[in-house]
């Protein structure tokens with residue numbers, strides 16, 4: 001039995017905050033602690049209470065005065081795009097053809113996929129993200145590399161091979177049957193192994209024929225335990241192209257609805273140009289719209305209308321969408337979300353932001369029993385945040401007078417430097433991984 005008592009200013013959510021300072025939505029312990037036993041949380045509360053539960057041999061990790069929160073969750077990004085972030089000058093369809101479909105061809109080489117998977121997982125952890133839902137490339141080897149790297153770190157990760165059988169270079173196309181067979185084999189190999197969850201991943205309507213959509217429908221009905229992920233209504237040219245390929249569909253959302261793909265395990269990236277009818281379909285089916293602000297700004301896609309999702313009762317989550325997204329940091333992502341909503345006269349309060357990065361995203365994934373909060377029995381995936389990590393932040397923090405203000409500074413000015421430590425199933429990962437990256441750099445230049 002191994003026990004760790006993690007001490008600091010502990011913050012964890014119990015519900016979605018309603019309003020600017022809804023203190024019923026979270027628990028905050030100024031001198032708090034989380035007791036971890038064999039990778040799970042035993043209990044969370046004041047240090048005085050929790051230390052009484054710890055055995056004599058418990059290790060104490062004293063992070064005061066830093067904040068201790070549940071690890072961040074990213075609900076949409078692309079592992080093969082790790083080295084394609086910051087590709088210049090194009091909107092979605094041109095960007096995919098010019099940069100992304102070139103980059104993803106490199107993942108036919110298992111050694112390349114393995115090397116990128118290592119860096120991808122370390123980058124997530126360095127930014128405090130302990131669970132993510134990612135697209136792999138079309139190559140099954142990329143999925144093996146992805147889940148192997150996650151497993152080596154003990155991370156709860158969601159992923160799947162993209163299926164695409166048209167409108168992509170030949171080297172990146174599968175066929176409807178091959179996409180089905182390979183996905184089936186990968187689900188058998190990975191889903192439920194350790195902390196791995198499989199996501200059935202038809203990339204989007206443009207790159208899948210009706211035959212591939214039918215195969216996706218079969219996979220979803222044969223594997224209701226799996227996630228499903230795709231892209232929806234990100235860019236005006238994309239919407240026009242997708243709907244022209246499925247003239248019988250009422251609109252873009254109806255393409256996926258007709259193939260029975262919309263359910264509460266479906267994650268739909270972007271959802272910018274949806275009608276009220278389409279958002280209402282998401283509300284009825286429980287499918288989740290995924291807001292990716294850095295990507296939507298970088299690719300010039302448009303502005304996600306959160307208030308309309310809330311008004312129509314549809315679920316939504318937050319994500320980086322690396323490499324259309326420009327940062328692995330959920331702090332930077334929420335900073336941009338704040339601005340995107342502000343442009344539309346909408347507010348994102350500091351407590352809402354931190355709820356979204358943690359419990360909110362866990363609820364969107366239906367994984368709130370395991371991740372997203374520090375309740376007894378949860379996985380001990382934990383992030384430690386230093387709100388004075390950068391000189392300009394430290395200086396700004398001197399004038400902060402409330403927790404809400406501190407959180408807003410962290411979100412607006414923070415990045416990976418604000419992440420002092422990250423625990424995966426109770427094991428500290430950040431310091432060690434920093435050393436690994438440094439060693440790897442020396443190796444690469446030797």
Ligand code: GUN
Pocket residue numbers: 078092096100203204231234295321324325
């Ligand atoms: N739509 C289809 N594929 C992609 C992708 O890789 N990134 C983004 N942002 N949108 C997509």
Ligand code: ZN
Pocket residue numbers: 076077078231269321324
């Ligand atoms: Zn995406």
